[in-house]
Structures are given as structure tokens and as C-alpha cells.
Amino acid sequence: MKRRKFLTKTGLGAIGATALGACNSQSEKPTITRANTPKTDTRQPSFRWRMATSWPKSLQILFEAADLLCQKVNNMTNGRFVITPYAAGELTDGLKVLQAVQDNMVECGHTASYYYLDYGSALAFGTTLPFGLTASQQNAWLYYGGGLEAMRRLYQNLGIINFPGGNTGTQMGGWFKQEVNTIEDFRGLRMRVPGLGGKILQRLGVEIKSLPGNRIFTALEQNTIDAAEWKNPHADQTLGLNKVAPFYYYPGWWEPGTSYEFQVNLEQWNKLPVEYQEIFQAAATDINTKMLAQFNAVNGEVLEGLVLSGTKLLPFSSEILQASYKEAFIMYEEMASKDQDFRNIYRQWQEFRNQIYAWNNMNELGFANFALKHPNLA
Template identity: 40%
Template sequence: MPSDDSNAPARPASPARRGLLTAGLGAALAAPLAAPALAQAAPELRWRLSSAYAKNLDILFGAPESLGRIIAEATDGRFQIQVQGPGEPIPAEGLLDAVAAGTVEMGHGPASLATAKDPTFALATAIPFGLNARGQAAWWYAGGASELFAEVFAKAGLVCLPGGNTGAQMGGWFRKEIKGVADLQGLKMRIGGLGGQVLAKFGVQPQAIPGPDLYAALESKKIDAAEWIGPYDDERLGLQKVAPVYHYPGFWEGGAMLHVWINAEKWKALPKAYQAILRAACAQVGAEVQAKYDARNPRALRRLVAGGAQLRPFPQEVMEAALKNANEVYAEIAAKNADFRRVYEALRVFRNEEYLWFQVAEYTYDNFMIRARARG
């Protein structure tokens, strides 16, 4: 048994042992003062983001502003994003090209801005008789769409992340009610993209007019109709005063997904931690955009009707003929564009499965609640 020498006087530490103790103590004292791991590996970045939307569209322009705040807070201010409106200096229609070229590092807006360049891009936002907002999100996050589009956008020098959804849009403002297909013949309407191509088969003349100019264009009878977004944003334009018939639904945008665009080379150079933060911030901002529209559109619709708007559904005849037109447009594009054909086929299959499920539970529940509300 070893002897108990606890009461014996302590022996002085050897020089070697004293060195180890001193080094250990120094490390222990220095540890609380060390910079966080993220800060040690994180560069200071100042990026610019160009928005496709005017500053008075507080939900849409506010989305990248929220994105910038979240990223700055998550990186302790080391990653800053300056948000610019359209024309500062990038026009909305040149947004994706400017990001791809590195004129700005980021952008926020719909992929459909590049429809004329490649109609495949429109599939990432919304197409006539495509998916609703929930379906578009499901397709993107869990149905393989993100992988399909990553290949398409990489060819253009872009990386994109979902950045919100407007939900199903309205069919627009008309000076006269559309009671049948014949009423569309010769109509001059502000609408673009694939929706414009579908309506053109009715004899509609699509017009490209910025939102702020729609009131004057309708008042002067330069155009007969105009689609914008939905009640909350439409209310700001005052169009019910010059085009009182408010048709619905906007079957060309049943759930318009917006995206945050990033220059591909800039994205590759980002630390993995910054990439993860950017993905998470985009997801949060995207959820907020949809929630804000769903919360604010009901009150805005009430105000519009009180102000003279006449709510009218598109006739069934128009909806069915438009669906036929849309399928013809897609077949024509697919015959010439392999990317469009591949991505559209994936969307079509997913859409059919999604609406099978919605028909069982979602539609039945919503239909009951809508009828219950109508009964008071």
C-alpha cells in the first residue's frame, strides 16, 4: 500500500513542468477572447442586389431588404447587401443579364423576365395553367425542379434560390366585361410572356407597359385591359377608376415564384457558411412574401370593391379555350427547345399528381369552408 504523504510539503515544479502549466494557463485565458469560428473564416463582402420591382411595392421590394438585414445579422455585419431599385442602374428587363455579367452580384425578380430569351425560364416562375403556389414550392424543394433548373441557369452563368411567391394572381382590369371568347378578339392588353402568347391565339394584342404607366394607358384608351398582380398591389394603381371590371383568376400565373439571382462565379467563391446563410435567409423571406400577400389581399379586395371594382370570373368557355391554346403553345415551343421540353414534361407529370392529392383533401376542405363562410 502506498504511503499517505498528503501533509508533506509540496515539491517545487520542475522548469519543464512550469513551462507546460504556463502555456496551458495562457491558452485558457486567451480562449474566451478568440474570434468566433465564423468570423475567422468569413471575409468582409459588400454586394449589390438589383430588384425588378419599384420601391412603392413594399412586399416585393421589401423582400430583398429583409434578406439583406437577415444576412448582415447572421454574419455580424461582415456580409452586407445593398438593394437597388429598377433603373439604379439596371432596368428590370436586363436584370438577369446584369447578374450573369457581374454588373451586380445579385438580383431579385421572376425568371419569366427572360422568357423572350429562353421560354424555359418561365417554367421557374409560372406558366398558364401551371402549379399553384404550394405546388410550385413542392416541385422546387421536393420534386426535382431545383436540380433541373440548376442545369438550365448554369448555362446562363446564374445560380438562383426561391425568393417568394405572389400566390394566384388576378386576371386583370378591363374596361368592358369579357362574356365569351369573341370579346377577346382585337383586345389590346398589357400582358407579356407565355400568357401573352396564349391570349394572342384569341386575337388579343399583347402590350408591354410598365406598371406606373397603366393608369394613363387605360384612361387614354391606348389599351383596353391590363393585368398586374393582385388586390394589394393593384389598389395602388387606382385602375378601378378607369377599367372597373376586375376579372379572375389570372390563369397565366396561378402561383408566381420569385427568385434571388446570384452570379455563378461569385456564388462559387462564397464560403460554405455564407452559402448556407443565404439559402436559409431566402427561405425565410420567401415564406414572408407569400404570408404578407395572403394577409393583405382580402382587405385590399374589400376596399377595391367598395371603390367601384366589379368582380367577374372569366367564363368557363374562355378558361377551357385558353387551356387548349396553352397546350398548343407548349407543344410549339417544345418542338424547338429541348430544355423546355424536358422541364415542362417534369412539371406536367408533377402537376397531375399534385392536383390528384389536392382534389382529395385540400379542395374538399377548402370548398366546405368557403361554402360555410357564404352561409354565414
């Protein structure tokens, strides 16, 4: 990637009726929310929207992220732009939020793009790719590496505009009822895994089950699945997965930095005053940052509690990781050869990944290899 071209790309622009056209601009600057922004003009029109989400209310950090955006938008418009969030199943199934937004059943939603690969495999880039980008790397790609522009071009064809809306960080590898030490142990295993991670494991012999979060516990408890990944210690414990499967594996190589997003019906978006559009975007950006911070703040303590209560924490073997890595990039090349949208984003994503891997291998990994292994030297 040419340095000049890279530095001029941003992902924070693209607002309003000109949003998708602006995605092609190389000189666009990030939107900056200033402390002295004037109050909303009370002469502005009122809007009442509904937001479908993919989350049950019991998943506090995830559902509350959607709720927090609604609160912020309401407060910043003096109650003239009200969005009401709904849990999975209240308005639509948790895995059908995109369809609800596209069909204008609701004006907006909070979900993950990799739930909707039937609409196009390239949508996976909006959430995460196995052996791809960490949370900070994903945000760098979305906001400043051309990623958000690329995703918005895809969503334009669906009548939707998207905004990054949270990240879990690198996830865990999931809960298993039996140990898995080799690739052979995966053959015939029934497992809940979404996105391209599920497709890779399917190629390795796993029987993939597609389930929303609120159905995972029951499926494990009733032995209709043998294993399931969800997110991280805090979210997994909230679902009670530690009560129905004893083995907890890491790392979640299929989700190294899982991004969520706010999806907005483009027709409804274009009806908003520009000021409301900017407020919505600012609130989404704030939540995108805070969700990751919150998960990082709570997961260590929860993980410690899980282990003390009997959870058996295990790493995936080198055999499993190496076989999965090899299969992942074989699959990506096959997908790129068949799908132009996937190919166009994948080649640009690869270039960005190689560049940021080289940088983070030196700065972050160089530091972590020592410091995280010696936490008590001071």
C-alpha cells in the same frame, strides 16, 4: 414518376462551387438552419454586393422582400456581407435584371424568370405556367419535385444560380376598361400580360404589351392599353389600377402560383465562403415562405375595400377559360416539339402536376368546395 426517385429529390441543396453539380444528386438533403448556429467568424472576409430588382419601392411587399433578405444577410454575418437593394430603374430597367446579373453589372437580383423568355422558353417554369401549379404545388415541385435542379441547369448556361424568393399565390385576371364575355371580346384588345400567358392570349387575338409595373398605370390612363394584369388586390391597388379601369376579372389562370427568385452571378457566388452561401440560402427560403403569407393576409381586406369603392368584380366566362385552357396545352406541345430544354422539363413537370393534382383534388379541393362556401355555419 417512380416513388423512390421522387422522394430522394430535393431543391434545397446545391450550394457553392459544387451547387450545380450537386443538382444531379438523388440523395441530397435539404439544408436545415439550426437555432444554435454559431455567430459568423469575424475573420471571414467582407463583401459588398448590389441587388437590382424588378420592383418600384412603392410595391411594398415585393421590394421589401428583397430588402429583408439584405437585412438578414447583413445581420447574420455581423455586417461582413452587405447587400444593397435597388428599385427598378435605379441601376437597370426592371425587365433587364437577369442581363445585369449575367453581365456582372450587379452581383444579384430579385425578379421573375418569365420576364426573360428570349433567353429560353423553359425559364417560364421557374415562375409559373398558365393552368399550372398553385403556390404550394410550385414550392413542392421546386424543392422536392426536381424543379429547382432543372432550373439551375438552365441558369448554369447563363452563369447564374437561382433561389426561390417569394410567391404571390393565385393572381387576379386583371383590370379591363370594358367587359370581356367571349373570346371574340379579346380580339384586338391591347393588354399588358407577361410570360406564356401573354403568348396564349396573343394566339387568341390579343395585342400583347410588355411593360414593367411602374409603367402600367400611365399606359392605362393614356389609353395606350385597354387592359392589364399585375398581381393581386394589394399590389394592384398600390399601383392605383382601380382608378383607371373599372372591371376586375378573376381568376388569373395564367399565374396560378407565381414564384419570384433571387438570381446570383455564379462567379461571384463561388467567391463567397460556404457559411455566407448557406446564410443567403436560408434567408431566401424564409422570404419565399413569408411573402405568400403576407399577401394572403392582406388581400381579402383590400379586395373588400375595392368592391365597396366601386370596382366591378367579374369572373371570366366558362367559354374564355375553356378556350384558354385548350390553347395553352396545344401551345405547350408545340413548344416541346421544338425546344429540347422545354420538352425535358415539361414532361417531368406534367408528371408531377398530374400526381399533385390528384392529391389536392381530394384533400384541398374536397375541403374547400364545402368550407369556403359556408364560412358562417359555426
